[in-house]
Amino acid sequence: MDGCLHCVFTWQKACSIFHTQGWKHLRRSFSTEKVIHKDHSLPNPSWSKDLRLLFDQFMKKCEDGSWKHLPSSECKVPQRIHSFKTYFLDSKPVKEDQLSQARPFTRSYEVGQGFEYAMFYNEDEKRTVCLFQGGPYLEGPPGFLHGGALATMIDTTLGVCTISCMGLFMTANLNINFKSPIPLCSVVVISSQLDKVEGRKVFVSCNVRSVDEKTLHSDATGLFIKLDPEKSLT
Numbered sequence: 078m079d080g081c082l083h084c085v086f087t088w089q090k091a092c093s094i095f096h097t098q099g100w101k102h103l104r105r106s107f108s109t110e111k112v113i114h115k116d117h118s119l120p121n122p123s124w125s126k127d128l129r130l131l132f133d134q135f136m137k138k139c140e141d142g143s144w145k146h147l148p149s150s151e152c153k154v155p156q157r158i159h160s161f162k163t164y165f166l167d168s169k170p171v172k173e174d175q176l177s178q179a180r181p182f183t184r185s186y187e188v189g190q191g192f193e194y195a196m197f198y199n200e201d202e203k204r205t206v207c208l209f210q211g212g213p214y215l216e217g218p219p220g221f222l223h224g225g226a227l228a229t230m231i232d233t234t235l236g237v238c239t240i241s242c243m244g245l246f247m248t249a250n251l252n253i254n255f256k257s258p259i260p261l262c263s264v265v266v267i268s269s270q271l272d273k274v275e276g277r278k279v280f281v282s283c284n285v286r287s288v289d290e291k292t293l294h295s296d297a298t299g300l301f302i303k304l305d306p307e308k309s310l311t
């Protein structure tokens with residue numbers, strides 16, 4: 078179990094270092110035994126009552142060990158992270174100075190304005206649940222969440238579901254049905270599961286429901302491909 082969670086943390090940590098400090102630092106960081114970051118997936122004053130209640134419910138489910146709360150940025154770097162650099166040694170990313178202002182997309186807004194979420198993972202059931210509150214800067218149609226913002230959270234949730242079992246990956250395909258618009262600043266529950274693994278291909282799916290579960294806002298499937306160390310990404 079720890080190994081699976083470490084994979085999630087590894088990806089998040091790697092993205093964070095890459096976006097903020099560039100490849101050199103990413104590589105250097107692999108020699109670090111333990112790095113602690115602030116966890117952005119804990120309650121803050123912008124969270125609605127619904128989000129807090131759901132968060133508390135899932136934290137209770139964590140007490141018997143069946144579910145795990147996944148920190149958003151706080152992470153331990155496992156020894157196996159050394160292998161991560163293999164995938165990127167030959168890549169030629171954009172200049173490091175261009176990346177100095179970059180940050181992970183879902184954590185790029187001020188508290189409460191963009192993506193507020195917490196994720197929970199069930200190892201036995203291979204399921205990931207994301208509790209998501211889309212803030213006012215994520216507006217699409219007046220008063221409603223932008224479809225791209227929902228797609229981002231679906232991709233992230235499916236990605237976490239995937240990485241928990243397979244390590245480093247990229248999204249190859251996302252197929253989303255938007256069934257009912259999501260009021261801005263409301264809370265939805267994104268429930269994802271791993272459906273099938275075929276070699277380097279992992280098939281996952283999810284649905285997005287209102288807090289009372291009465292409204293199906295969206296459903297989606299995703300295909301994630303495990304990175305091949307023999308291939309460069311660029």
Ligand SMILES: CCCCCCCC(=O)SCCNC(=O)CCNC(=O)[C@H](O)C(C)(C)COP(=O)(O)OP(=O)(O)OC[C@H]1O[C@@H](n2cnc3c(N)ncnc32)[C@H](O)[C@@H]1OP(=O)(O)O
Pocket residue numbers: 085088089232233234236237240246247248249250276277278300302303304305308310
């Ligand atoms: C924890 C945080 C979660 C964050 C989640 C966010 C994740 C992201 O946003 S990733 C960014 C968006 N995605 C990308 O930019 C990916 C761009 N694409 C790529 O880099 C490559 O196409 C990549 C890595 C996905 C696959 O490349 P590669 O490793 O060469 O795989 P390749 O050999 O072409 O294909 C492997 C298998 O997958 C299949 N496949 C690949 N792409 C697709 C696709 N789009 N649809 C269906 N099948 C596909 C191939 O047919 C092949 O199948 P088989 O083994 O049966 O012959």
